[in-house]
Amino acid sequence: MATIAIVGAGPGLGFSIGKVFGQQGFEVALIARRRSTLDDMVGRLGELEIPAGGYQADIMDRASLVQAFKDIAANHSPVEVLEFSPAPRGPQPGLVLAGPLDVSVANVQPHIDFYVHGAITATGQVLPDMIERGTGTLLFTTGPSSVEPSPAMGNVGIACAALRNWVLNLHDTLASKGVYAAHVPLSLSADEADPETIAPHYWNLHTRGEGAEHLLSGDVLRAAPRTEES
Template sequence: MPTLAIVGAGPGLGLSIARVFGAQGYSVALIARSRSTLDSLVAGLPGVDAAGYPADIMDRPSLVDAFKEIAANHDPVEVLEFSPAPRGPEPGLVLAGPLDVSVANVQPHFDFYVHGAITATGQVLPGMLERGTGTLLYTTGPHAVTPAPAMGNVGMACAALRNWVLNLHDALADKGVYAAHVPLATDAEPDAIAPHYWRIHTAGEGGEHLLSPEALRSTREL
């Protein structure tokens, strides 16, 4: 049974993506900081082979350990979906406009988004390359593509992640592994967005998929 691993799983989009892939026969491994959150997510996936693995993305050894547990309890990860997002005030993760960006307030965002993505990817990519198959999906907000002054420091980190993913997409093009950046630019319900992730995975084309209201409408019209 192929495995979907979601880093930054939550009760919104993460749970909806888990349901979509679970309905397609995937085992689902959910990674989040809180055991209570994970237990609630697993309970919301009846009929799906799902399990939760606590890890703090800012604590990279704990993230590595979570993937070791996943490897021990599931078949190899076929799809990695990386979409951590602060769900309220987080120590160190503050917003700063361009004039207020500093090393102190931008570094935590690089730790959260860029270093977190690199760490998670490093746990599954070698196996994908060995098998010659796999999908890596990285979700950010639209500020990774279009600058938003209010998110000056966050945008820098997400843009750096986007740059790496687009390069990763090109580097993996002839190796059977697919990588793509998914910037979310819509407040649509998670259940309306999640099926698009399945389509991105199965099509395996393009290094970036902007999910906007227009994109979702055009998908429904297909």
């Protein structure tokens, strides 16, 4: 049995991705800041007879994130899939929005810590083993500002675009090592952002293992089948 580790797991998309992979035979390791959220998701997955564990960590506290992966390694099968999709839920110190004219080192750095340093830290905990095994999938989720400039997210876009650049380079570098890395920017309106509809696409990306970037828009969701068997 293999494990999917979901960093930034929440009751929406993170939970739905865990459910899809769990129904395909994966163990599910959820990483989030709030213990109550983790316990609720683990309980709901348990009701579906999906083996799952919740691991509390703050992406801005890299030591806690490293420890979460140590605990996952002690309690689960090897991590075959890493899905990184953190999104601030509620106020967090320093994570503010700024337009292009208001961008500063002070309001960009926290987003770089959150998205870029968080992704690098999480990846570093699983990638060496993936390379050694010659198999694994790394999926990194961002919003549309990583691909298309959005003035309202002038500082966030800098961090997300930097993460995208790294993931695209990872994709090319890992192609010969049996490890698949891809960037998944979500560009969805509120009425299109249904986690139950979006989550099966992550399974499809894992099983296909093709392409460095997969924009998920309403048109893509409507055109694709819900789930493909491996």
